[in-house]
Amino acid sequence: MAGPINQARAKISKIFNGEPQSYTRFNLTQNVDGESSHVEVKLSGDGEEEMDGTEAGHGHPASTYRLPQRPLRPYRNVCYGALVVLLIFLAGYLIGYVTHRKPEASKLAETGPGACTTDQPDGNQEEGVIAVAPEPSLDWSDLTSMLQRSLLSSAFDNQLRNFAMDSHEAGSSGDEVLANKVLDIFKSLDMNPWIDEHYVQLQMPPPSNPNKVLFGSDEIGPTKGYLAYSAKGTKEGKVVYANYGQNEDLKYLRTAGLDLTEKIVLMRTGQISLAEKVANAAKFNASAVLIYTEPPFNSFDTSTDLYGHVHFGTGDPYTPGFPSFNHTQFPPAKSSGLPEILAQTITADMALKIHQKMGGSDAPEHFKGKLKGISKYRLGGDGDKMTVTVNNALVDTKIHNVFGVIKGFIDPDHYVVMGAQRDSFSKGYAKSTVGTCLLVELARAIAEMTKAGFRPRRSIVFASWSAGDYGSVGATEWLEGYLSSLDKKAFTYISLDGVVQGQTQFRASASPLLHSLLKDTLNELKTVSKYGDLFQFSSPRDFENTLETMRMEDGAYPFLAFSGIPSISFRFGSDRAYGYFGTALDNKANLDIATGQQLGNVCVSAAQVAGQMALRLVHDHILRLDVTSYTRIIRKHVVMINSRVNQLKHAGTMSAPLSPKWLMSAVGSYSRAADSVINEIQNSDLEDQEKCRTINNRIMRVEHNLLSQYVSPRDVPFRHIIFGTGDHTVSALTDHLKDLKEQVVGSDADLLRNQFALTTWTIQSCANDLAGDVWALDNEI
Incomplete structure (x- = not known):
């Protein structure tokens, strides 16, 4: 209501003196000499206090205007008439505003911080009127x-x-039902939902030709479980128990005189993924892998089938590095993470039968599992022959x-x-x-x-x-x-x-x-x-x-x-x-x-x-991504690399010296760039949207810049030098330094130097981008 009153006051003031920034005060006084009454108009600026007891000749000359002592009657009538008209206009305007004011159509929220509501005396709200509330300010x-x-x-x-x-396998009717439920919820929330369709190749066993496992000539029970993306075919060979199938487990078997070439390796779940178990066995030239789940609890049903996949990667392995949209025609390709050996799951009951039949030397203490009914775990004897058949088929x-x-x-x-x-x-x-x-x-x-x-x-x-x-x-x-x-x-x-x-x-x-x-x-x-x-x-x-x-x-x-x-x-x-x-x-x-x-x-x-x-x-104005955290992570790896370089120098196995100086310099560049971003944030006006966006763009690029730019995402999908897999990673560089020191077959000094250089430049490039504009860089690497 204050708005209309102020407007009316301004109009009245403007009529009388043309100055909307002042107000008008009327004094009706009686002439002491008995003459006609007159109107005294006093004009005051906003905020000026009224002076008590002000009379003719005693007011402030700059703020008082006195009409003539003997005004003509017509002028006096005009003033009275104008005053009455204006007062009637003002009263009508205010009455109309109050009586015709519309309530808000709806409340943003009944409760909660930032809610803007208007209560009506009768508790009702008129329909069809949308109230525009000021944007609320909500703190954290x-x-x-x-x-x-x-x-x-x-x-x-x-x-x-x-x-x-109970059933919602990928691409099935159950999966589609759930997708539609999610879509409907997003629609009801006005979230502008959309769908991406992909046409992928999934692997499943055909119902008419199930996978089989035999010990000698005896079939070790039917199994519904399977491992997607296994190789297909039939393999026969000696079975060897390999604990969890970790690299150290397989190395122990080799040290114990057990060659895994063309063997069928029996493993239990745990410690590493199913895909990594199969990949490890393939590196030791095994022909097939059998994997079972040990009962984690007494209530576990030992006849339960196990499902999983053995693609050592992610995504559709037959479209590596590129998407599978809308039946796009792709050249024949497959992921390097697909195993070349057979892989199949078996139940705990089936595993128990195999263990009970196995001979050979006793397994070490850390190989012993939790299957009930086994007095001793054995590694496998020469007569322990098994046959594994996998008939999985690809399904578009x-x-x-x-x-x-x-x-x-x-x-x-x-x-x-x-x-x-x-x-x-x-x-x-x-x-x-x-x-x-x-x-x-x-x-x-x-x-x-x-x-x-x-x-x-x-x-x-x-x-x-x-x-x-x-x-x-x-x-x-x-x-x-x-x-x-x-x-x-x-x-x-x-x-x-x-x-x-x-x-x-x-x-x-x-x-x-x-x-x-x-x-x-x-x-x-x-x-x-x-x-x-x-x-x-x-x-x-x-x-x-x-x-x-x-x-x-x-x-x-x-x-x-x-x-x-x-x-x-x-x-x-x-x-x-x-x-x-x-x-x-x-x-x-x-x-x-x-x-x-x-x-x-x-x-x-x-x-x-x-x-x-x-x-x-x-x-928040600035993204809560802590760029300084990678300083510690990268430096930790570089310290290990520096230690291995020193060991290599003392071993004298390289013809030319290798210095970690430039790698350490790159780490220093990243550290300075990260600190400069923090300082810039602290000294910036965070209400400056363009400034915040510039800083955030630099922060957002850090993780991406730690992907090696020197390998193809199609050939090496996981390019991250810290968390990825492949020769481009800092862990691969560290391992290579150790292998070169020990003169392991396959270690290569020239390859090592390439790894060293590319790792250095990946870190330095990340530091350069984080530091900001190219003219702001001051690197001497």
């Missing part, structure tokens, strides 16, 4: 409170019932990735991605169902926050992937499809796969750029989360103990090692590993037991971790 505590209120255990319980399915399959987006208001082309796989070989309750429910509930919560006033600076993309059980196929195909642009736009990936496996431990795998953000998030949640006691860190080492190395089977791995996008995955677990992945026992009953019947509450805590990290990344 407002956002975290809103998120916590939005995440409810009962909501997760409902979603878990909605998304639980259409899969769908489903996306929704909450767009940012300042930098909408920069986004954090949260994703979860939707498919599973079997029930996949912990592996995929829980993650999918977290995805849609976080989408709902954050979408509602935007309606209640939250204005994210950057966008959040929610992604539901298919064919995750075949090696992150859907996610990798998407990354390959947008390889040239994602590193400039997607600045973080948060994986929701397998986030709930228990309730007594918290573990995470992440890019070093995200370590500080994760730690800060857990510190904030330790007082509000039901599982905050898991986030109590009395020292830096306590936090470091929660961190694990990201493995290739991790859903976040291709984002980090293939695309150079800072990525994180985490899980709530227990002292005993959740041993049901890849089996039909990954169901609600077993996950309820693992979480102490508190599944809904653990889901809330997991969603709080993921959601609060995402909100922080899209809320």
